[in-house]
Amino acid sequence: MAERKLRIMVAKPGLDGHDRGARILARCFRDAGYEVIYTGCHQTPEQVAAAAIQEDVDCVGLSCLSGAHRFLFPAVVELLKEQGADDITVIGGGIIPAADIQFLYDAGLKGVFTPGITLEDIIKWINENISLKG
């Protein structure tokens, strides 16, 4: 039997074209040995959730630098739950004020990463917290 591979989706919901960070993360996840589904910018939460289900990912990583994370991130969590896919872990990052972090955790995000965190720390968090489906 081949070993299970972690599948992770990197998506940018909303009207935000700043994808440098998301691309760097995608590359860094590739180097960590994950299969990364990169879906690019300007997506609705509905598109993110639908793609995550079609791709059977273990984790969805959302990036938002526009300030709309309070709406967009919880919307993805809700849509996955509605479609019986709440086993998919949702994490997010970007320009997120400290005051909003607890709000996002309460809304169902399992990890929130803000500027200053290292790529190594994100990989470490994923390896420790995302369980592969079996």
Next chain:
Amino acid sequence: MKITKKVMEGNVRAASRLIRNLEDDIPEARSTIKHIFPHTGKAHVIGVTGSPGAGKSTLIDSVIKMYRERNRTVGVLLVDPTSPFTGGAILGDRVRMQRHTEDTGVFVRSLATRGALGGLSKAVGDAIHVLDAMGKDIIIVETVGTGQQEVEIINHAHTILVVLVPGMGDDIQAIKAGILEIADVFVINKADRDGTGKLYRELMNMLNMVKDFPGGWRPPIIRIENAFEPGPFGKSVGELFSKITEHYHNLIENDLLGSRIRRKRLMELNEALRAYILEPLMKKLVETGEMERMVDKLMRREADPYTLAEGVTKKYLNGTP
């Protein structure tokens, strides 16, 4: 079986998980395929191959639209390469097809090659069966960006599009064996660039030398330009679309579909024999340490690979073959 039923009802979660399990080589997934197999064989499978950046994904996006306008359901498998160093992969083809994401008549799934060399992933054959059993009318398979000889797609697709762009080399390239031989339809994409006329002539010359096309089907060459002007682009894609459909009818009318399917069946049987006979044996040789001991012998030049292989067949396969 529950999962078989769900897949056949078109359940996306069940199908996607099953494809995941096939990629990860989970034994239960194999037995699900046993149940699904009798319900397959209805879809038209279209393969799309060509060099990296030729525009395969963008073309597929437009072809999906044409099928959806005719109420045909579509399953799409997109293959991108796995890193030989880390085992990771970036699967980025669906970026070009975002507009179909929420359409429940379209199911798009990305796969990494995981070391397979033919331009596809090992799980593609079974993933096609899954989409077929889900009831998709059309299945489109995009290979990795190919070079000259990743032609594995011929084992899976009924109709193969080879997507070319101008400016890739001289006319010697056009007489080489490999990818140019497998096309049922040629696409010259980005045909507003320099070198289109030359590429077109080279392909025509190449095709002129073929004496006998099976079913009388001479692969058409479709030029596509103005990807950013909906009018002319739509017209060329429309032309491509009708050639794909014509080709499928040609296969059926000339009784050629069967031979393409037979090629796939043979390949699948080969794969299954390998999985059931060769792989367990290889695993055993590794686990018992015999593999390493044989390599040691080779290092000391006490034996050659053929003698050792003969020894293995004598010990484990009653001396046959």
